[in-house]
Amino acid sequence: MFFSIETSGDIPIYEQIVRQVKLAVADGVLSGGQMLPSVRQMAADLAINSNTIARAYQELQNDRVLEPLRGRGMVVRRDALARCTKARNTLVADGVRRALADAIAGGMTADELRELFEAELVKQAKQEKVTSPLRAGDESCD
Amino acid sequence: MFFSIETSGDIPIYEQIVRQVKLAVADGVLSGGQMLPSVRQMAADLAINSNTIARAYQELQNDRVLEPLRGRGMVVRRDALARCTKARNTLVADGVRRALADAIAGGMTADELRELFEAELVKQAKQEKVTSPLRAGDESCD
Amino acid sequence: MFFSIETSGDIPIYEQIVRQVKLAVADGVLSGGQMLPSVRQMAADLAINSNTIARAYQELQNDRVLEPLRGRGMVVRRDALARCTKARNTLVADGVRRALADAIAGGMTADELRELFEAELVKQAKQEKVTSPLRAGDESCD
Amino acid sequence: MFFSIETSGDIPIYEQIVRQVKLAVADGVLSGGQMLPSVRQMAADLAINSNTIARAYQELQNDRVLEPLRGRGMVVRRDALARCTKARNTLVADGVRRALADAIAGGMTADELRELFEAELVKQAKQEKVTSPLRAGDESCD
DNA sequence: GTGGTCTAGACCACA
DNA sequence: GTGGTCTAGACCACA
Numbered sequence: 086m087f088f089s090i091e092t093s094g095d096i097p098i099y100e101q102i103v104r105q106v107k108l109a110v111a112d113g114v115l116s117g118g119q120m121l122p123s124v125r126q127m128a129a130d131l132a133i134n135s136n137t138i139a140r141a142y143q144e145l146q147n148d149r150v151l152e153p154l155r156g157r158g159m160v161v162r163r164d165a166l167a168r169c170t171k172a173r174n175t176l177v178a179d180g181v182r183r184a185l186a187d188a189i190a191g192g193m194t195a196d197e198l199r200e201l202f203e204a205e206l207v208k209q210a211k212q213e214k215v216t217s218p219l220r221a222g223d224e225s226c227d
Numbered sequence: 228m229f230f231s232i233e234t235s236g237d238i239p240i241y242e243q244i245v246r247q248v249k250l251a252v253a254d255g256v257l258s259g260g261q262m263l264p265s266v267r268q269m270a271a272d273l274a275i276n277s278n279t280i281a282r283a284y285q286e287l288q289n290d291r292v293l294e295p296l297r298g299r300g301m302v303v304r305r306d307a308l309a310r311c312t313k314a315r316n317t318l319v320a321d322g323v324r325r326a327l328a329d330a331i332a333g334g335m336t337a338d339e340l341r342e343l344f345e346a347e348l349v350k351q352a353k354q355e356k357v358t359s360p361l362r363a364g365d366e367s368c369d
Numbered sequence: 370m371f372f373s374i375e376t377s378g379d380i381p382i383y384e385q386i387v388r389q390v391k392l393a394v395a396d397g398v399l400s401g402g403q404m405l406p407s408v409r410q411m412a413a414d415l416a417i418n419s420n421t422i423a424r425a426y427q428e429l430q431n432d433r434v435l436e437p438l439r440g441r442g443m444v445v446r447r448d449a450l451a452r453c454t455k456a457r458n459t460l461v462a463d464g465v466r467r468a469l470a471d472a473i474a475g476g477m478t479a480d481e482l483r484e485l486f487e488a489e490l491v492k493q494a495k496q497e498k499v500t501s502p503l504r505a506g507d508e509s510c511d
Numbered sequence: 512m513f514f515s516i517e518t519s520g521d522i523p524i525y526e527q528i529v530r531q532v533k534l535a536v537a538d539g540v541l542s543g544g545q546m547l548p549s550v551r552q553m554a555a556d557l558a559i560n561s562n563t564i565a566r567a568y569q570e571l572q573n574d575r576v577l578e579p580l581r582g583r584g585m586v587v588r589r590d591a592l593a594r595c596t597k598a599r600n601t602l603v604a605d606g607v608r609r610a611l612a613d614a615i616a617g618g619m620t621a622d623e624l625r626e627l628f629e630a631e632l633v634k635q636a637k638q639e640k641v642t643s644p645l646r647a648g649d650e651s652c653d
Numbered sequence: 654g655t656g657g658t659c660t661a662g663a664c665c666a667c668a
Numbered sequence: 669g670t671g672g673t674c675t676a677g678a679c680c681a682c683a
Contacts, residue, residue, distance in 0.1 A: 097658060105332070112334030124671060134660050139671070147431065152519040156560075156668030156670050173333035174343075180326030181344055184319050185351045187246070191315035192254030195348060201316075202323055202344055206337060209327045235436040239682060276440075276683045381673060389616070396618030408656060418675050423656070440655050440683030457617035458627075464610030465628055468603050469635045471530070475599035476538030479632060485600075486607055486628055490621060493611045523667060560668045655683075661676095668670075 090131050098133060102141035104176075107150060110161060110169035117163040121151065148172075232273050240275060244283035246318070249292060252303060252311035259305035263293065290314070374415050382417060386425035388460075391434060394445060394453035401447040405435065432456075516557050524559060528567035530602070533576060536587060536595035543589035547577065574598075 109115040128135035145151040251257040270277035287293040293301040393399040412419035429435040535541040554561035571577040577585040
C-alpha cells in the first residue's frame with residue numbers, strides 16, 4: 086500500500102485517500118478480502134491526524150468499498166472491484182468531459198484536441214514505465 | 228456575453244466567470260476592444276453578489292485580459308487573444324493530464340482511454356452543433 | 370424545523386440529524402428549495418458542537434438531499450423528495466424485516482405478530498394526534 | 512445450535528449470540544436442561560475470539576437464561592422459557608415501535624404501513640418454509 | 654456572514 | 669489491539 090498525499094494543494098487529504106484506495110482496487114493492486122492498515126498505523130505512516138484517516142475510511146465504508154471486521158480492522162469488500170471500476174470510469178469520463186467542454190468553448194478544434202490528448206497519453210505512458218517495476222530498463226530517454 | 232453559473236458545485240463562482248471570459252476570448256466570441264457589462268449590471272443579470280463579480284474582474288485585470296477604461300468599465304485588451312489561447316491550452320492540458328493520471332492509476336489501458344475520449348468528443352461535438360448559433364438550422368434530428 | 374436529539378442513547382447525534390432531515394423531507398415538512406439553519410445556528414440551538422452538525426450536513430450532501438448555495442447555506446434539493454421517500458421506505462421496511470425475523474426465530478405466530486403490530490400502530494397514532502397541532506382536543510383518554 | 516454471525520454490520524457479535532440463544536429458547540429449539548457448547552468449542556466453530564463468547568455467556572447468565580454446571584459448562588435453566596418469551600416480545604415490540612415511529616415521522620399512512628407489514632410477513636413466512644427443517648419438501652415452486 | 658478541513662485529545666464499545 | 673464519536677478550537681476560501 087503506497088499512498089502519496091499532498092498536504093498543500095486543493096484536494097482534501099481524506100479525499101485523496103478515498104480516491105487512491107478506489108483506484109487501487111480498480112487497478113487490482115488492492116483486492117477483495119485484503120486488509121487495510123489500521124487507522125492509527127496509516128496516520129503514523131503519512132504523518133496525518135488519525136481523524137482524517139478515519140474520515141476517509143468512513144467514506145469508503147459508505148461507498149461500500151471497505152467493510153469493518155469488528156475489532157480487527159477494515160477489509161476490501163469482495164464486491165468492491167466492480168464498484169471501483171465503475172467509479173474510476175465515471176471519474177475519468179467526468180474529467181475528460183469537463184476538459185472537452187472547456188476546449189470546445191475555447192474554440193479548439195477536434196484535431197487539436199486529439200493531438201493534445203495523444204501527446205499527454207504518451208507522456209504519461211512513458212512516466213508509467215519508469216514508475217512501475219514491470220518493464221524497468223525498457224524506457225527510452227526522458 | 229452569456230454566462231452560465233452554477234451556485235452549487237465545487238468551482239467558485241468568480242472562477243467560473245474568469246474561465247468563461249478567457250475561453251470566450253480564446254474562441255473569438257469576445258475580442259479586443261469589446262466592453263464587458265458593468266459589475267452592477269452583471270451582478271444583476273446573474274443574480275450574484277457584486278463582490279464576486281468584482282473579484283472576477285480584478286483577476287482578469289491581473290491576468291491582463293481586461294483593462295479598466297477610466298470610469299467607463301472594463302474592456303478586453305487588444306493583446307488578450309494570444310494570452311487566452313495559451314491559458315485555454317494549459318487549462319485543457321491540465322484537465323486531460325489529471326484524467327489520464329487517474330485512468331492509469333486505476334488500471335485503464337490506453338485503448339480504453341482512447342475509446343472513452345472519442346466517445347466524449349463526438350458526444351460534445353453533437354451537442355455543440357445544437358447549442359451553437361453558428362449553424363443553427365443545420366442539425367439533423369436528435 | 371424542530372429536531373429532537375438524544376445525546377445519550379446509542380444512535381450518533383449526526384445520524385439522528387440526518388435521519389430527521391430525511392424524514393422531514395419525506396413527510397413534506399421540509400421541501401425543495403427550503404434553506405436549513407446554518408451550521409452555527411443549529412449548533413447553538415441544539416447545544417451541540419458545530420463539527421457534529423457539519424458532519425450531518427456533509428452526509429446529507431453526499432446523499433443528495435441537500436446542496437450548498439455557495440456562501441449562503443444549505444438548501445433542500447428540488448429532487449430530494451423522491452429520494453427521501455425511498456430512503457424512508459427502506460428504513461421502515463428494514464426495521465420491520467428485522468423485527469419479523471426475530472419474531473419468527475423466536476417462534477411467534479403470524480397472528481400474534483399482527484396483533485402486536487396493530488396494538489403499536491394505534492398507540493402511536495394516538496400519540497401522533499396529541500403531538501400534532503392538527504386535531505388537538507380530539508384525542509381520547511391516555 | 513446453529514448460529515449465524517455477521518462480523519461486519521452494526522450489531523456486536525456477543526449481542527448476536529445472546530439474542531439468538533434467547534430466541535431459540537423462546538422458540539423451543541433450546542429447552543431447559545440442555546447444554547450449550549463450551550466457550551472454546553463455540554469460539555472454534557464460529558471462528559471468533561473466545562472472549563466474545565465468554566461475554567455472551569456471562570450476559571446470558573446475568574439474565575438468568577443459562578446457569579453454570581460446576582466445571583462442566585453452561586445449561587439452559589428450567590425456568591428460562593417464560594423469561595425468554597417475554598424478552599422476545601419486548602425485543603420485537605421495540606423493533607416494531609421504532610419502525611412505526613420513523614414511518615409516521617416520514618409521513619407514511621397507516622394503510623401504507625399495513626401493506627408493507629403484510630408484504631414482509633408473507634415474504635418471511637415463505638422463506639421460513641424453505642429454511643426450516645420442519646416441513647422440508649413441502650414448499651411449492653419459488 | 655456561509656460551509657469545509659484539519660488537529661489534538663478525550664472517551665467509548667468491541668474483540 | 670480495532671474503529672467511531674464528539675469536542676474545542678484554529679484556519680481557510682468564498683459570497
